[in-house]
Amino acid sequence: MSEFSSLGLSDWLIKQCKQLGISKPTPVQENCMPAILQGRDCMGCAKTGSGKTAAFVLPVLQKLSEDPYGIFCLVLTPTRELAYQIAEQFRVLGKPLGLRDCIVNIAMNKPFFWESKSETRTVEELDQRYILTPEKVKDAYLVHLIQTFTDEHHDWSIIIFTNTCKNCQILTMMLREFNFPTISLHSMMKQKQRFANLAKFKASVYKILIATDVAARGLDIPTVQVVINHNTPGLPKTYIHRVGRTARAGRNGVSITLVTQYDIHLVHSIEEQIQTKLKEYPVVEKEVHKILTQVNVTRRECEIKLESTDFDEKKEINKRKQMILEGKASYFLAEYIHVSAALAFTSVRPNESGNAPASSIM
Known part of the structure; x- marks a missing residue:
């Protein structure tokens, strides 16, 4: 396993890594960081907990430090929790820059691709x-x-x-x-x-x-x-x-x-x-x-x-809110019309003479 310096990482970033207890790059960092620093599109696949986030955070911070101006990068994540976690890593590692905005640029034109080769899908530890x-x-x-x-x-x-x-x-x-x-x-x-x-x-x-x-x-x-x-x-x-x-x-x-x-x-x-x-x-x-x-x-x-x-009732309310946000409100509108029609039908009952009551709407 090589050192961070051999990957082309700046001294200030190596110092930041050491302060966080990161002394050597993981395989995904070792293989992907040089390609990212060269400005190539990159796609890396590795096990959970293998350091994938730092594999792109460190090169992004290095490039940003060369010309620290304006919005530099956009990071897209599948969950809010992960987005906040990645933002935290940017803030900690990029503290000397006074970092405020952090991101990953996605442009998939012939990207560099590296995948961790392992017989198992979980780590040995x-x-x-x-x-x-x-x-x-x-x-x-x-x-x-x-x-x-x-x-x-x-x-x-x-x-x-x-x-x-x-x-x-x-x-x-x-x-x-x-x-x-x-x-x-x-x-x-x-x-x-x-x-x-x-x-x-x-x-x-x-x-x-x-x-x-x-x-x-x-x-x-x-x-x-x-x-x-x-x-x-x-x-x-x-x-x-x-x-x-x-x-x-x-x-x-x-x-x-x-x-x-x-x-x-x-x-x-x-x-x-x-x-x-x-x-x-x-x-x-x-x-x-x-x-x-x-x-x-x-x-x-x-x-x-x-x-x-009423935990189950709250769950149903949240589900309906989510469906409305997703543009599925028509389902609930149809359900409401169906229930309303059923109520109207049951309210219209003939009187003893067989005629509908005067107050009923026909």
Whole structure:
């Protein structure tokens, strides 16, 4: 692995990297940065946590420093969270420039293309495990895992991925009942609250983040040691993005997937895609059975509390707002007309003489 200086990076940027603990370039940086510095279009593919963001941030900052004037670059991202994260990296690395605007220029005319060659789709530093559990016992295994990790490694950060916003909220409430420092992240939350919760997790104010797949892609939180899949992802690429939140930038990490009897075929698909066999995670069954009843009762209590807050109704309202924003308001208009027509029909009833009432509109 070469040094940053051999890639043509300026001394001030190398100094910035060292201050952030970045001493050597990763493969994607080593192969893509020279092409970007030459002004060539570039497309790079590599594993999660391999330093792709810095691979374009550093060359962009170097070019901007040569003539620091006006709007220089536009960065397009698939999510708001990722956009804020990339902006933060621009601000930190570009601090000597007094950077304000940051971007990536997309012009796909015969771009330079480099892809990381690897037999596996996940990093070697990631210890990938599974626990085979009945559906009704899954939450007890989850509580047992968290208790084990927090007892043995009190400074570790954990991300728990689940499949729905409602499940995310229930698990957050349930784990708080067990006095675990837990915070949530899902699409039913307002954007401001999402950013606030993410910032608290990054700052280790809360050590446990429960999230839907809104947090699975692109977010770089270097200090996450464990990822737990509360549900087995239906798609291998979803699994790859989820477990990619740990073992980033050469660090070690553990991922554990809770697998029910209905998910075994999904695990086989994941293993085929990542070219790696998941290993079984050893669990003391007796300890799980001890807390099973308490966990199930606590979860049910949390479900009842959530139902009293009209959580499902809020979800439907948010869904309708989104459809209106997407130009699908005609669906709700048609639905309204249909319901109104039905109400009008039921209100027009003949009187005893067989004639319609005088107040009815015919």
